Amino acid sequence: xxxxxxxxxxxxxxxxxxxxxxxxxxxxxxxxxxxxxxxxxxxxxxxxxxxxxxxxxxxxxxxxxxxxxxxxxxxxxxxxxxxxxxxxxxxxxxxxxxxxxxxxxxxxxxxxxxxxxxxxxxxxxxxxxxxxxxxxxxxxxxxxxxxxxxxxxxxxxxxxxxxxxxxxxxxxxxxxxxxxxxxxxxxxxxxxxxxxxxxxxxxxxxxxxxxxxxxxxxxxxxxxxxxxxxxxxxxxxxxxxxxxxxxxxxxxxxxxxxxxxxxxxxxxxxxxxxxxxxxxxxxxxxxxxxxxxxxxxxxxxxxxxxxxxxxxxxxxxxxxxxxxxxxxxxxxxxxxxxxxxxxxxxxxxxxxxxxxxxxxxxxxxxxxxxxxxxxxxxxxxxxxxxxxxxxxxxxxxxxxxxxxxxxxxxxxxxxxxxxxxxxxxxxxxxxxxxxxxxxxxxxxxxxx
Amino acid sequence: xxxxxxxxxxxxxxxxxxxxxxxxxxxxxxxxxxxxxxxxxxxxxxxxxxxxxxxxxxxxxxxxxxxxxxxxxxxxxxxxxxxxxxxxxxxxxxxxxxxxxxxxxxxxxxxxxxxxxxxxxxxxxxxxxxxxxxxxxxxxxxxxxxxxxxxxxxxxxxxxxxxxxxxxxxxxxxxxxxxxxxxxxxxxxxxxxxxxxxxxxxxxxxxxxxxxxxxxxxxxxxxxxxxxxxxxxxx
Numbered sequence: 001x002x003x004x005x006x007x008x009x010x011x012x013x014x015x016x017x018x019x020x021x022x023x024x025x026x027x028x029x030x031x032x033x034x035x036x037x038x039x040x041x042x043x044x045x046x047x048x049x050x051x052x053x054x055x056x057x058x059x060x061x062x063x064x065x066x067x068x069x070x071x072x073x074x075x076x077x078x079x080x081x082x083x084x085x086x087x088x089x090x091x092x093x094x095x096x097x098x099x100x101x102x103x104x105x106x107x108x109x110x111x112x113x114x115x116x117x118x119x120x121x122x123x124x125x126x127x128x129x130x131x132x133x134x135x136x137x138x139x140x141x142x143x144x145x146x147x148x149x150x151x152x153x154x155x156x157x158x159x160x161x162x163x164x165x166x167x168x169x170x171x172x173x174x175x176x177x178x179x180x181x182x183x184x185x186x187x188x189x190x191x192x193x194x195x196x197x198x199x200x201x202x203x204x205x206x207x208x209x210x211x212x213x214x215x216x217x218x219x220x221x222x223x224x225x226x227x228x229x230x231x232x233x234x235x236x237x238x239x240x241x242x243x244x245x246x247x248x249x250x251x252x253x254x255x256x257x258x259x260x261x262x263x264x265x266x267x268x269x270x271x272x273x274x275x276x277x278x279x280x281x282x283x284x285x286x287x288x289x290x291x292x293x294x295x296x297x298x299x300x301x302x303x304x305x306x307x308x309x310x311x312x313x314x315x316x317x318x319x320x321x322x323x324x325x326x327x328x329x330x331x332x333x334x335x336x337x338x339x340x341x342x343x344x345x346x347x348x349x350x351x352x353x354x355x356x357x358x359x360x361x362x363x364x365x366x367x368x369x370x371x372x373x374x375x376x377x378x379x380x381x382x383x384x385x386x387x388x389x390x391x392x393x394x395x396x397x398x399x400x401x402x403x404x405x406x407x408x409x410x411x412x413x414x415x416x417x418x419x420x421x422x423x424x425x426x427x428x429x430x431x432x433x434x435x436x437x438x439x440x441x442x443x444x445x446x447x448x
Numbered sequence: 449x450x451x452x453x454x455x456x457x458x459x460x461x462x463x464x465x466x467x468x469x470x471x472x473x474x475x476x477x478x479x480x481x482x483x484x485x486x487x488x489x490x491x492x493x494x495x496x497x498x499x500x501x502x503x504x505x506x507x508x509x510x511x512x513x514x515x516x517x518x519x520x521x522x523x524x525x526x527x528x529x530x531x532x533x534x535x536x537x538x539x540x541x542x543x544x545x546x547x548x549x550x551x552x553x554x555x556x557x558x559x560x561x562x563x564x565x566x567x568x569x570x571x572x573x574x575x576x577x578x579x580x581x582x583x584x585x586x587x588x589x590x591x592x593x594x595x596x597x598x599x600x601x602x603x604x605x606x607x608x609x610x611x612x613x614x615x616x617x618x619x620x621x622x623x624x625x626x627x628x629x630x631x632x633x634x635x636x637x638x639x640x641x642x643x644x645x646x647x648x649x650x651x652x653x654x655x656x657x658x659x660x661x662x663x664x665x666x667x668x669x670x671x672x673x674x675x676x677x678x679x680x681x682x683x
Contacts, residue, residue: 004637007609008609011596011609011612012609014595014596015596015597015606018595018596018597019597019604019606077609078608078609078610079608080608080609081606081608082606128645130645177656178656178657178659179606179656179657181607181608181611181653181656181657182653182656183652183653183655183656184656201649201652202649203649204645204646204649207649252645254644255628255629255644255645
């Protein structure tokens with residue numbers, strides 16, 4: 001294993017030399033999922049790969065408390081990639097880092113370490129966790145403060161017309177993604193004006209969380225280079241669909257898809273069912289992480305193809321979990337789709353909590369409730385209540401209240417992130433609650 | 449940048465004089481060379497290993513006359529051209545002009561260890577049929593095994609280490625079908641975290657980086673595994 005690591009490091013150092021890399025960017029993520037970066041010269045890289053680079057973490061959201069502010073960023077040589085926008089003579093590269101304490105132990109404020117811990121725990125039980133997100137986002141003209149964002153086109157779902165001014169942007173983005181080793185499965189114009197969807201091919205969850213971070217940067221970079229703006233804000237426009245990040249999940253035991261069963265009418269194994277039951281039972285508790293902004297909850301409303309109710313079905317897009325029918329009944333493609341997350345989440349933490357909730361279901365042998373195949377948007381709340389179908393939290397405040405009481409969320413995130421996240425997000429909610437909006441002014445100022 | 453010493457082949461260097469200077473001995477040792485200190489050309493004949501000397505380093509800086517005599521004797525005996533490097537002092541530089549045929553390269557003494565080591569390495573490499581770095585080539589794809597660099601249609605391919613290793617293995621075995629398990633054990637070499645699905649993920653990343661035009665170099669053989677390039681039966 002360590003010999004492998006040495007070869008990895010050698011390879012990275014040699015590539016830096018051969019490709020004339022001038023700058024190596026060390027990437028990591030704060031607790032809220034913002035990409036952070038500092039650059040080192042190639043001369044420092046060998047040392048960085050060996051011993052890590054120390055930096056002051058106290059100014060990173062959710063990192064150290066001031067008295068123990070220094071942390072260590074250790075590059076993961078697996079993630080070394082040349083960035084597709086450096087010039088020929090000034091190539092730049094990036095490498096993701098794991099954050100450690102100075103004594104070498106994993107730093108508990110680092111979301112990547114949290115996901116690593118969960119992947120390892122699943123692996124210890126023989127599982128590898130694979131994910132594939134469908135990421136939606138909008139292009140807008142460069143925003144002006146206080147103005148409603150202006151879409152670039154009025155295209156709709158799958159549109160291929162001159163209306164789709166954004167097709168070119170999408171094409172360039174995909175080329176850059178592929179150069180960075182992020183294969184794309186589908187891409188198309190989504191339902192709303194100027195809204196795009198790009199579906200990534202599945203990888204293990206840690207690689208995918210890195211890919212999502214890279215994806216968001218590339219989408220924004222390409223847009224900026226064309227003088228427009230890309231946003232992953234969950235609901236930027238009123239009255240049309242928001243942007244989600246549906247996540248397709250599967251678990252493998254060796255080469256076998258642990259979610260597949262030939263005998264089951266749904267082709268779902270008992271493991272898949274318990275995993276789904278875990279996700280459903282703990283869905284409300286993890287929603288503050290999968291949907292972490294005030295704005296997220298303006299997407300999770302009836303009528304816009306976003307889930308509102310905690311239920312599952314095979315082909316019902318109003319439920320929280322959908323079980324897609326695999327092409328050609330391929331057992332390897334058996335998976336479930338978790339539909340509430342939005343692309344503004346921290347992918348490391350969101351994947352961690354999905355995995356933790358599902359694993360809890362497997363460990364405790366949860367029973368999967370019945371499929372809810374009716375369109376839940378059309379059923380009254382009283383009927384749903386009778387069926388035992390609950391709703392997802394309705395606001396960030398609701399979600400935080402549920403999360404706060406969740407032993408699963410506390411354990412899965414670790415005390416450090418759990419506490420910091422709740423504190424930070426309560427603050428956000430307080431800011432929102434005390435803000436007097438245009439809605440109120442328009443509605444009340446004259447009439448009251 | 450400090451790198452692990454590489455041992456170039458298994459050959460033995462003939463080194464004059466005996467004893468040789470400690471700096472020279474240390475430099476050769478650190479470079480990973482096997483060598484024998486020799487006091488005369490006769491000794492060089494007697495002590496010659498069965499496979500012959502792979503090269504010679506002749507230190508003329510102390511005793512110029514014996515040094516050149518040693519070099520001349522080796523040259524006479526070995527018409528094929530044993531790669532030979534001489535060490536001379538600044539004052540002896542003019543000697544070189546008259547003895548062009550006696551050496552392949554020289555180094556000023558006192559020498560910088562890195563310079564000498566690098567000159568010896570290049571000398572052996574150049575003579576030993578190593579006029580060009582080891583390459584794996586297939587159509588427009590090229591992999592330079594010494595620099596770890598991959599190229600397609602003349603443009604560099606930026607690969608991660610495992611992507612590079614996987615592509616190298618496939619390109620070294622064109623036309624053969626490999627199962628995921630074989631690829632995993634041959635390329636990753638141990639029970640890897642991700643299991644054989646890891647192979648699929650890396651293949652997809654490789655195809656993405658190869659670009660649409662060349663993605664077909666790696667073909668999926670349904671319910672078996674993968675094959676690089678055309679099958680040996682031409683379909």
